[in-house]
Amino acid sequence: MINKSSLCQQAVDLLKKRIISHALAPGQRLDEAALAMDLGISRTPLREALKILSAEGFVHIKPRRGCFVAELTPGDLEEIFPIMAMLEGRVAHEVAIKATADDLKRLAAxxxxxxxxxxxxxxxxxxxxxxxxxxxxxxxxxxxxxxxMIGDLRRLLRLSRHRSLKLEGRQQESLAEHRALMDALRRRDAAAAEEIMKNHLLAQLVALRSMAARQEAA
Amino acid sequence: MINKSSLCQQAVDLLKKRIISHALAPGQRLDEAALAMDLGISRTPLREALKILSAEGFVHIKPRRGCFVAELTPGDLEEIFPIMAMLEGRVAHEVAIKATADDLKRLAAxxxxxxxxxxxxxxxxxxxxxxxxxxxxxxxxxxxxxxxMIGDLRRLLRLSRHRSLKLEGRQQESLAEHRALMDALRRRDAAAAEEIMKNHLLAQLVALRSMAARQEAA
DNA sequence: ACCTCCTAGCTTGTATACAAAATAACGCAT
DNA sequence: ATGCGTTATTTTGTATACAAGCTAGGAGGT
Known part of the structure; x- marks a missing residue:
């Protein structure tokens, strides 16, 4: 057994996986007793796990009514992506300043x-x-x-199975944006790196919109 | 009793207050049994509350070793303020675009x-x-x-009692920045509003630094 | 005197048992 | 047949009891 952590933590990890993989569907109600039985633990550590998942946004707990798997609406995506764009833009900015030549090589690889x-x-x-x-x-x-913060949002975004790269042409665009980013980093151009990263994320949002529109039409 | 919510939620609210007010000191260990006794509840809902507080960053849980009140180092402040500056800057941006004349009047008040x-x-x-x-x-x-996200960070920042306005001159500066912000909002100048708000937050950080330096010297 | 190992206690982690509230089911009246 | 009210059942919320790991303190050895 590698797994020596608490049952609560194990439950958190496992449930996250199940939620992200949609083994637990968005909106689905989680019955504590049944879930505890399924995981082979008692309700006590499971409830603690659910509280953690709730604080991290993976589930919503309605008092006295139960626990439900969170779901991201298109509206949520519209709100979250611009925030991600800012945060990841900032990351690019910092990296352009701080990265060593070695770091850049690793990124290039x-x-x-x-x-x-x-x-x-x-x-x-x-x-x-x-x-x-x-x-x-x-x-x-x-x-x-x-x-x-970025980690939190990223995990949340995975609640919606957005696979915008499947949109034709988007993968090539994405790649081009990455190339431009690497360029900016090598030039130590923090402002450019930030802007490119921002637009990279926002372009994903645009791609998602058109995918949603296409699905709507079908 | 207005308070009809669960004991767990009540514990979360109360502990947050105590932590923010430093009635519970940063770094202090929280003994579950003693705390439960003090709050007049059993360990079960208290432990659930601690898990929530942990996920929100108010405490750190070291497995099998106990629960400790979180503490913000100067380094944390240096990391958090720039993020806040971005996020609140974005808020100012959006408000400049979306606010109605009525909204602006309320803000002016x-x-x-x-x-x-x-x-x-x-x-x-x-x-x-x-x-x-x-x-x-x-x-x-x-x-x-x-x-x-801003709410989370704001509450976290309150872990450190930073009262930068006590620095002489800082309150007047802060006021001037607010004035400039109101101006930009009235002009519907989103970019300016964002920039002003960003600098407003970063100026707070600078003020904090000089307070820390002064305290160091004393 | 100091270090190590072992034991005792204390604290966290987990399970089970109980209380209270919400949902579902059933019967009754309209 | 349908709507409402009451009861039964299910499910969440809480308390207590039990198990297991950590800390500290002392005994024994070097």
Whole structure:
């Protein structure tokens, strides 16, 4: 058993995974007794886990009425993406100033992977590496609170299965934006890096809108 | 008794107050049994409350070692203020665009109160109204997620008793910045409003720094 | 005298049992 | 048949009891 942490923490981790993977559907009611039985634990640690998930926005607890998996409306996305754009823009800004030549090399290596997966039309791996890339940037920015807030929002965004890269042409755009970002970082142009990152996020929002519109039409 | 909510929620609210007011000192260990006894509840709802407070950053839970009141280091302030500056800047931006003439009148009324308390050297009331003013702005911006995140950070900041307005001259500066903000809002100059608000927050950070330096010297 | 190991206690983590409130089901009256 | 009221059941909220890990203090050895 690698898992030596508390049952509460284990429950938090597992439920997050299930919520993000939509094994637990948005809006679904969570029955404490049934869920506890399913996880093989008692209600006490499970309830503590649900309180944590509630504070982090994954579920909503309606007093005396139960616990429900959170759902993100299109309106939420419209509100969250601009915030993310600001925060990640700030990250890019800091990285442009702080990163060492070595750091930039590591980023470049990740970017190369992105190019490769894009060329191979491997959307899943592209997403994966993209995540790692953004994560690495946050690490380099070295602002723990910024990192914390972005992390919260990122996890939340995953509640909605937005896969905007599936929109034709979007992956190429995304890649071009990443290229421009790497350029700005190498030039140590903080203002440009921030602006590019901002627009990168906002472009994702635009892509999501058109996907939603397309789905609406169908 | 107006208070009909769960014991857990009551505990959360009360503990927040105690932590913010420093009735519970930063770094202090919270003994579950003793605290539960003190609050007149059992450990079960108290533990749920502590989990929530932990997720919101008010306390840190070290597994099997206990729960400790969080403390903000000067480093944390240096990280948080720039984020706040961005977020509140964004709020100002949105308000400049969205606010109706009526909204602006309400804000102006609040600003008048600020001027009055400043003239009367009533620092406490100035802080109070200042809080209401910023809160009103967030309301007008109408971005619930932005509001949520700013709210979290604001409460966190109150962990450190930073009273930068006590620095001589700072209150007058603060007032001037508020005046400039109102001007920009009336002119519907979103970019200017955003910039002014950003600098308003960053100026607070600078004031805090010099207070810390002064305290260091003493 | 100091370090180590072991034990005793205290504190956190978990399970179960109980209380209270909300939902569902049933019967009655219209 | 339908709507309302009452009761039964389910489910959340809370308390208590139990298990397991950490801390501290003392005994024994070097």
């Amino acid at each position: 990740l970017h190369e992977k992105l190019e490769k997966h894009a060329a191979g039309h491997d959307v899943d791996r592209y997403y994966e590496v993209n995540y790692v890339f953004h994560d690495a940037l946050q690490e380099l920015a070295g602002n723990r609170w910024l990192q914390h | 609040l600003h008048e109160k600020l001027e009055k308390h400043a003239a009367g050297h009533d620092v406490d009331r100035y802080y109070e109204v200042n809080y209401v003013f910023h809160d009103a702005l967030q309301e007008l911006a109408g971005n619930r997620w932005l509001q949520h």
